[in-house]
Amino acid sequence: MRISNRKRILITGGAGFLGSHLCERLLAEGNDILCADNFYSGTKDNVAHLMGNPHFELMRHDVTFPLYVEVDEIYNLACPASPVHYQWDPVQTTKTSVHGAINMLGLAKRTKAKIFQASTSEVYGDPEVHPQPESYWGKVNPIGIRSCYDEGKRCAETLFFDYHRQHQVEIKVARIFNTYGPRMHPNDGRVVSNFIVQALRGEDITIYGDGSQTRSFCYVDDLIEGFVRLMASPDGVTGPINLGNPNEFTIRQLAEAVLAKVGGQSRLVCKPLPSDDPKQRQPNIEQAKAVLGWQPQVQLEEGLDKTIAYFRRFLQS
Numbered sequence: 001m002r003i004s005n006r007k008r009i010l011i012t013g014g015a016g017f018l019g020s021h022l023c024e025r026l027l028a029e030g031n032d033i034l035c036a037d038n039f040y041s042g043t044k045d046n047v048a049h050l051m052g053n054p055h056f057e058l059m060r061h062d063v064t065f066p067l068y069v070e071v072d073e074i075y076n077l078a079c080p081a082s083p084v085h086y087q088w089d090p091v092q093t094t095k096t097s098v099h100g101a102i103n104m105l106g107l108a109k110r111t112k113a114k115i116f117q118a119s120t121s122e123v124y125g126d127p128e129v130h131p132q133p134e135s136y137w138g139k140v141n142p143i144g145i146r147s148c149y150d151e152g153k154r155c156a157e158t159l160f161f162d163y164h165r166q167h168q169v170e171i172k173v174a175r176i177f178n179t180y181g182p183r184m185h186p187n188d189g190r191v192v193s194n195f196i197v198q199a200l201r202g203e204d205i206t207i208y209g210d211g212s213q214t215r216s217f218c219y220v221d222d223l224i225e226g227f228v229r230l231m232a233s234p235d236g237v238t239g240p241i242n243l244g245n246p247n248e249f250t251i252r253q254l255a256e257a258v259l260a261k262v263g264g265q266s267r268l269v270c271k272p273l274p275s276d277d278p279k280q281r282q283p284n285i286e287q288a289k290a291v292l293g294w295q296p297q298v299q300l301e302e303g304l305d306k307t308i309a310y311f312r313r314f315l316q317s
């Protein structure tokens with residue numbers, strides 16, 4: 001029996017960087033939020049400010065194990081996203097993507113919940129097509145150090161589409177491109193947080209390789225808006241759909257931009273490029289524009305200012 005009319009929404013990985021922003025947004029919209037996280041790369045601190053809210057519930061749970069709850073919608077975000085984190089225990093990374101997808105899809109099937117999958121631009125690997133449209137199948141090494149993440153996410157997409165075709169589960173698959181913003185962990189290891197934290201501490205800024213590789217950086221608020229719009233899209237809109245900011249920068253340009261904003265004594269130093277590091281990445285977001293009426297609003301200059309301000313406060317506290 002339902003006593004409340006509020007939507008019950010499960011967010012796996014809800015104590016992580018993106019998950020915590022999504023919890024906040026969906027809670028503010030008047031939903032009941034169940035946040036499930038095993039705190040592998042996320043922390044309770046990320047959602048501490050939501051804990052007093054009676055419509056927010058935090059649960060320590062690993063998605064590789066079954067979960068029996070009653071929900072209307074599921075956002076499946078559980079998975080470490082930084083190469084440093086996902087390569088720390090690669091077997092667990094694949095298990096999280098694959099067993100996690102099976103369990104959450106089984107839950108969606110039983111409860112008839114809509115389910116969103118946080119897929120990734122990494123399904124395109126080191127892309128030969130640029131920018132990347134959703135129709136591109138990618139160039140992924142199946143046995144390299146990034147494969148646990150890339151192939152795990154690809155297999156999760158396969159499971160999502162098979163549960164959709166075989167069991168009529170309503171799926172929403174987003175392919176997320178590099179996203180940054182407040183609440184990234186200072187030791188997260190991803191490039192934007194690394195560069196900002198290094199600049200604020202006056203340490204060397206570590207460019208891997210010669211810094212000519214490119215990424216396209218999306219500010220977190222824009223991305224979360226895309227998530228919510230995709231979940232609300234009409235039945236039958238399954239994705240996969242790219243969500244990201246198409247403005248592309250070299251890693252050296254990013255380092256220079258961060259240093260110019262923070263100031264200080266940091267030097268740019270080159271470190272070895274990790275293997276299988278994609279050379280270029282830029283989303284084609286024509287589908288997101290057409291189907292969701294979505295495009296990013298916050299450009300790198302403004303997003304960096306907000307993120308730098310957050311880390312400045314965080315490092316002082």
Ligand code: NAD
Pocket residue numbers: 012013014015016017018019036037038039040041042043061062063064076077078079080081082085096100118119120121175176177178179180
């Ligand atoms: P994050 O590491 O901050 O968050 C991931 C969360 O999942 C963490 O709180 C972690 O503790 C939790 N988690 C990991 N394994 C789990 C498990 N087995 N059971 C339960 N919880 C588990 O990373 P993020 O940037 O917030 O990424 C969230 C999702 O978005 C991930 O699925 C990631 O692959 C995807 N994504 C993110 C980006 C990005 O640029 N931020 C890009 C592409 C895809």
Ligand code: UDP
Pocket residue numbers: 065066067068069102103104105106107108109110111
């Ligand atoms: N599952 C879950 N919660 C549920 C329903 C299922 O965690 O509410 C898990 C369960 O571990 C199961 C998996 O999802 O193995 C896949 O479910 P499905 O119904 O597809 O398969 P089956 O139960 O037949 O293995």
Ligand code: UDP
Pocket residue numbers: 082083178189190191192194195206207208209213215251273274277278
């Ligand atoms: N990178 C870098 N210095 C760092 C961290 C990352 O030059 O301190 C590079 C990394 O090699 C990659 C790019 O920045 O080319 C983006 O790395 P990140 O780990 O943020 O994301 P991903 O490689 O998964 O896109």
